[in-house]
Amino acid sequence: MNDLMLNSAVHSPQEITCGAQQLRETVREKEIAPQTMLEVFEQWAAALDGRELREVPGLAFLRLWLRRGTLEPILLRELGPDFLNGGWREDGSARLRAFPLGVVGHWPAGNVEIQPVLSLTCALLGGNGCLVRIPGGLVEITQQIMEKLHEVDRSGLLTERTFMVSFDHSRTDLHEAMAQAVDGAMIWGGAEAVSQLRKLPFPHWARVAVFGPRLSAAAMDAETWGDRAERASWCRRIARDVWQFDQRACSSPQALFLEQSAGCDPDEFVNDLRQALEEENRAHPREQIEPSLTSGICLARASWLLEDAANRAVFPASPDWTILLGRGTEIPKPTQGRTLSVLLADDLSEVISKFDGTVQTLGLAVKSAHREEEFARAAGRKGVDRVVKMGRMHLFSSPWDGVDLIRPMVRLVRHVRSHE
Amino acid sequence: MNTPVEIAQGIESQLMAPLYGLDPQERHDSLLALLKKELAYACDRNPRFCNYVEHWPVHFHRANTLADLPYLPVGTFKSNPPLALVGANEVKRTLTSSATTGQVPSRVVLDSETSKRMTKGVTTIIKDFIGPARRPYLVIDTPENLNTQGELGARGAAIQGLGSFATEVVCCLRRDPEGNTSLDLEKLLDCAAKWRETEVLAYGFTYVIWTQLVQRLQRQGITLDIPNVRVLHSGGWKRLQREAVTREIFSAGVASVFGCSPDRVVDFYGMVENVGVIYPDCEHGNKHVPAFGEVVVRNPLTLEPVAAGQQGLVQVCSVLPTSFPGFLVLTEDMAEIIDYEECPCGRRGTSFRFVGRVPKAEVRGCGNLETTRYQQGMGNGLHE
Numbered sequence: 001m002n003d004l005m006l007n008s009a010v011h012s013p014q015e016i017t018c019g020a021q022q023l024r025e026t027v028r029e030k031e032i033a034p035q036t037m038l039e040v041f042e043q044w045a046a047a048l049d050g051r052e053l054r055e056v057p058g059l060a061f062l063r064l065w066l067r068r069g070t071l072e073p074i075l076l077r078e079l080g081p082d083f084l085n086g087g088w089r090e091d092g093s094a095r096l097r098a099f100p101l102g103v104v105g106h107w108p109a110g111n112v113e114i115q116p117v118l119s120l121t122c123a124l125l126g127g128n129g130c131l132v133r134i135p136g137g138l139v140e141i142t143q144q145i146m147e148k149l150h151e152v153d154r155s156g157l158l159t160e161r162t163f164m165v166s167f168d169h170s171r172t173d174l175h176e177a178m179a180q181a182v183d184g185a186m187i188w189g190g191a192e193a194v195s196q197l198r199k200l201p202f203p204h205w206a207r208v209a210v211f212g213p214r215l216s217a218a219a220m221d222a223e224t225w226g227d228r229a230e231r232a233s234w235c236r237r238i239a240r241d242v243w244q245f246d247q248r249a250c251s252s253p254q255a256l257f258l259e260q261s262a263g264c265d266p267d268e269f270v271n272d273l274r275q276a277l278e279e280e281n282r283a284h285p286r287e288q289i290e291p292s293l294t295s296g297i298c299l300a301r302a303s304w305l306l307e308d309a310a311n312r313a314v315f316p317a318s319p320d321w322t323i324l325l326g327r328g329t330e331i332p333k334p335t336q337g338r339t340l341s342v343l344l345a346d347d348l349s350e351v352i353s354k355f356d357g358t359v360q361t362l363g364l365a366v367k368s369a370h371r372e373e374e375f376a377r378a379a380g381r382k383g384v385d386r387v388v389k390m391g392r393m394h395l396f397s398s399p400w401d402g403v404d405l406i407r408p409m410v411r412l413v414r415h416v417r418s419h420e
Numbered sequence: 421m422n423t424p425v426e427i428a429q430g431i432e433s434q435l436m437a438p439l440y441g442l443d444p445q446e447r448h449d450s451l452l453a454l455l456k457k458e459l460a461y462a463c464d465r466n467p468r469f470c471n472y473v474e475h476w477p478v479h480f481h482r483a484n485t486l487a488d489l490p491y492l493p494v495g496t497f498k499s500n501p502p503l504a505l506v507g508a509n510e511v512k513r514t515l516t517s518s519a520t521t522g523q524v525p526s527r528v529v530l531d532s533e534t535s536k537r538m539t540k541g542v543t544t545i546i547k548d549f550i551g552p553a554r555r556p557y558l559v560i561d562t563p564e565n566l567n568t569q570g571e572l573g574a575r576g577a578a579i580q581g582l583g584s585f586a587t588e589v590v591c592c593l594r595r596d597p598e599g600n601t602s603l604d605l606e607k608l609l610d611c612a613a614k615w616r617e618t619e620v621l622a623y624g625f626t627y628v629i630w631t632q633l634v635q636r637l638q639r640q641g642i643t644l645d646i647p648n649v650r651v652l653h654s655g656g657w658k659r660l661q662r663e664a665v666t667r668e669i670f671s672a673g674v675a676s677v678f679g680c681s682p683d684r685v686v687d688f689y690g691m692v693e694n695v696g697v698i699y700p701d702c703e704h705g706n707k708h709v710p711a712f713g714e715v716v717v718r719n720p721l722t723l724e725p726v727a728a729g730q731q732g733l734v735q736v737c738s739v740l741p742t743s744f745p746g747f748l749v750l751t752e753d754m755a756e757i758i759d760y761e762e763c764p765c766g767r768r769g770t771s772f773r774f775v776g777r778v779p780k781a782e783v784r785g786c787g788n789l790e791t792t793r794y795q796q797g798m799g800n801g802l803h804e
Contacts (some may be wrong), residue, residue, distance in 0.1 A: 109786045188786055213786055250786035291720040291733055291778045295752050298723075299493040305472040306496055306503070317477045317488075318722045 008139060010165045013177030016131070019163040020181030023103045023129030026160050032127060034075060034084050036157065041066045041121065043152035048145065056141055057245055058114040058394070065118060065396050074398045075125060078407040088415065095417075098410040100127035101207060102183035107197050109189035110135035111248045116142045118396055119186045120162065126410040129161045131178060139166050169193075175200055182206055184409045189213070209408045211401045214250035214360030217331050218390050219348050219375070222261030223367040225269050232272045234365050237391025238340070239276035241363060242321075243284060244394050247336045250401075251361045251386070251394045254334040255341040257351045260327075266344060270325055273342070274314050277321040286320065293337045294319045300335035330354050349378060357383035360401060363390040423533055423742045427461055430454040431739050434712035435540055439548050440767035442711050444760060447769060451714055452486050454739050455747055459489065462745045465505040469745050487716050487725045491735050491748035497526035497693050506531045506743045515692040518574040518655065525573075526693055531743040534695060541696025541740050542581040545710055549686060549700045550585070550650045556615050557586030558608075558649075560624025560633050562593045562601060574692050575625055578654055581698075582623050593632055603636050612644040619648045622678070625655035626687070629674060630665060637677040645679040652700070654688045658777060689774050693749050696740035699774075702765040706758050709770045713738045717757045717772060718750070731756045731775055752778045 010016055045066035053059055064070060072084065079098050080089050088095040104123035108115040116138060120130045134142050142164065153159050167174045179185070179200035184207040187197045194212045202208060218238055225231055241253050258266065297319040304311050304324045315322040321338040328343040329351045345351050352362070352375060362379045364387060366372040376387040385402035388395065398405040423431075434454065437447075459480045463470035473480060476490035483489050497503060502514065510531045517526035530538065559566065565576040566589065572580070583589065592608045593601050624633070629651070637644070651674050660670065671682040678684075689707055690698035699707035699715075709715050714737040717726050726732045734755045737748050754775040763771040 112786065115786075190786065211786065286721060289721050291754060292752075292780060294720040294723065294733060295493060295495075295750070295778055298750055299495040301475075302472055302493050302496045303499075305475055306468045306499070309467045309471040311471065313475050315475075315477065318724075319720070 008134070008143070008164065008166050010167055010174065013173055016165060016174060016177040017181055019165070020103050020129075020131050020178075023131060023161060023163055027100055027102055027127065027129045031086075032157055032161075033086050034125070034127075035086075037125060038068045038071055038075075040149075040153050040158055041071060042068045044149050047148040047152050050148070053144060053148075056113055056144070058112060059145075061244075061394060061396055062114040062117060062145070066121065070397070071121075071125065075406065078398060078404045079410065091414070093416060095415050096412050097415070098126065098407075099413050100129075101409050101411060102128065103181060104128045104130055104184040104186060104409050105178050105182035106130060106132040107185065107187045107189065107193075108132070108135065108138075109193070110137055112188075112245055113138055113141050114145070115188055116164070117145050119188060122398075122405040123184070123186065123409045124158055124161060125406045128184070128409055130163065131182060132162065132164045133175075133178060134164055134166045136166060136168070179206075185209065186409070187211065207408055209403060211250075211403070213358075214385075214401065215331065215334055215358055216251050216253050216361035216363065216393060217255045217257065217351075217355075217359060218253040218363035218365070218393070219257040219351060220259065220365040220390070221348065221367060221371060222259040222264050224365045225258050226261055226264035227367075228268070231269060232276070234390060235269070235272040235276040236279070237365075237389075238363070239273065239280045240391055241393040242277070242338055242340050243280045246286075247334075247338050247340075249394060252336070253340065253361075253363055253390075253393060254336070255331045255343055257329070257343050257345050257348060259348050260344045260346050266325065266342075270314055270323055270342065273323060273340075277323070277338070281320045289319060289337070296335050297322060297337050297339055300324065300339050304341075331359070348375060352378045352382060352384075355379060355382040355384055359384050361386040361388060361393050363388055363393045365390045424457075424461060427454070427457050427742065428533070430457065431537060431712070431742075434739055435537065435544065437711040439544055439710050440708050440769065442768065444769045447711060448486055448714070451712075451737070451739060452483070452489075455486065455489055455737070456480055456483070458739060458742065458747050461742070462505050462747070466503070466745065469503065469505075486714055486737060487718075487735075489748050491716075491737075491750045492745060493750045494526065494691070494693055494752055497528055497744075497746070497749075498524045500527070502527040502529050502744065504529045504744050510743070513572055515577050515695070516573050517692045526691075528692055528695065528741075528744050528746060530695065530741075534741050534743040537740040538696040539581065539584065541710070541712060541738075542698055543584050545698055545700065546582060546585065546652075549702075550621065550652075553619060554585055554587045555619045555621050556611070557582065557589045558611060558615075558620060558622040559589060559591045560593065560622060560629050561591055562595045563591040564595060566591060575655070577692060578625075578690070579623060582621065582652065585621050593628075601632060603632055605636075605642075608644065609642075612646055615646050615649075617648070620646050620650070622649050622651045624653055626653045626657060626670070627655065627659040629653050630660055630670060634670075634673045634677050638673065642677065643679045644677060647678075647680045649678050649680050649684060651678060651680070651685045652688060653685070654690055654698070656777070661776075689753075691736070691749075691751065693746050693751075694736040694738050695746060697736065697738045699772075702763060702767060702771075704763055704765050706763050706765070706771040706773060707755075708763065708765075708767040712740055715755070715770050715772055717755050726757055728757050728759050733778065734772075734774075754778055 045063045048063050082089040083098050088097040106119040108119050123130050179202045186209050188211045190213045312325040324341045329345045332341050362384050379387050473490045478488045480489050511529045512532050513530045515528050594604045595601050671685040674685045675682040686700050688698045688700035697713040716735040717732040719726050719732045734751045734753045755772045758771040762768050
């Protein structure tokens, strides 16, 4: 295996500096045709179908992400058809062409298993070399995924542009060495992590894209959740969104708002939702849990029911899942760990009006296209960056957090011909 | 309002039973029956508590084991006003936990009956470990914690709880006008000279004993020479663990400054939410449950009770409180079950060892808004 690809544990700033230098030289010397890259990604997606990787959370999303059918439209939208063909785009009397920034540093979050690879692919698509810091808990999974790339990328087109490193999060010297060695950065994670990483000594030319902490919610209009024929299917969708990433991703719904209506029985809905959560639990049971999360789940259940004698809840004796049912128009403090607040609200517009910039994704299940359009507009105005169908809340796509994923890591070079 | 006679008699019966001598199954069954009555009583007294209990996956009337009964996470006792089963006019005393800076302390309300039972419970347990005799009582703390009334912290509660064993009480720390605490060495040496031949009881918080007494006396090369002292301590190991002070190092250090054997140094585990019950270490290093309480150690993955030899989240149980719903409390501590039947020390029933606090989750990832929206100003780690 190419050493650059999975060097993993590094101990000194020099190792990082040398690795980055090699990446930079590779990027300068060799260009990869986007079509060739898409072909390798397609093969990589196919190789990730192995039994040994099936239990990796989010792997199905990753496979979908790597497909040509996903990436080609994103490249087309962000960089245009000429980029796909390796050519220049005419722009009046000039022409434009995308070139890589050089070396892009990646600081993925520790809670989404596939995020190191997602982040990496965004910069690779721009033709960059990638220096990726793998969070301690994700080293093994990332290695497994990258081994599949190595199998399909026999000529090393992508692997030679990748340098994956792991080191303790407290090693400021190594974070600094990474920052000093890059031309661009993609930073993902919680508030504390993001604010600390932003302070690193990046070169003045480096472009830094930050995908900071967010939370998400879902909403259903009365017509949808009151529809007995469709309700179970929608419950399976929200259950899937809750289950993925143990409800710890920025795109994980923490609350589901149900539009109140006289003809709709919340008990029937909760019963269907309970069945859907039980089904997810049977299919994807937890194998481990942090004791503090168990404590948090128990406390969330108790606090909710003690807060108001009108509040209700459904949960098993284990911490596997929890439904907290009541009334409300604001997203409660998230517990995560598959604890969903289901809140009845008279008016979904009022719910959305209380969103702020912390809400990333709004999962919707609304029958009327006109009302959905209204909700999407209102959510956009209130800082929501993604409005998607419930059940697809984690589907990684561009833009993410309102930002393009590939374009920020390329330079658009303007060429004005000298003889025209 | 007085506790219903049936419940009061049941509690009294458990308090009078052989402390660690009951057959485990017999003890379990009597506790289960009494706790069911207490839960029903608490539901009548507090509709919000009733709401919680009624949503429990197994209704308590149908519970076959104590582990099936609805327990409250310890964090629920941080609510304000505190969870109560009595009116404000019946509250005799409010106990507060020793929350560290920035944290909200737990608060539990005691009426006269619960307060009496608390004293009786603690006294009965301590008697089993040190004998019934009254003796000089050395408090390794300041006098301010000795006579507090009304709202009482965990330190004060522990100090006062041992007061019934005292013939005289001496506090060997003093606080200067700036609030700094220091050792009153002169007073301590006077006591040591006076108590050389007598049985003495000493108590302090673990880190206070270490930092204010042991380190100070060791630096000065002073031995008190009170070989018949029993040194009880509590309050947790977190601060000392940071200084790499193990249980063995602590006991040896305390023994060296008192001039006693290390086995006369006894650690006990307790919390204000579990009134009337403390868990001293026996000579085999294990903690035991009294006739009026129980400990369930739960697997964090399933919340089922663990088998002997396994670790999990500690749930403490006590039949003593009737002024607040502290019968069944899930703590934020971890412990290992040693045995469910008997300990080599002869005490019967559940024996366990305290492992530590539940490690605080490393708040991480893109879904973490703790520091921005919900807990402004509270820090977390760099990235994972």
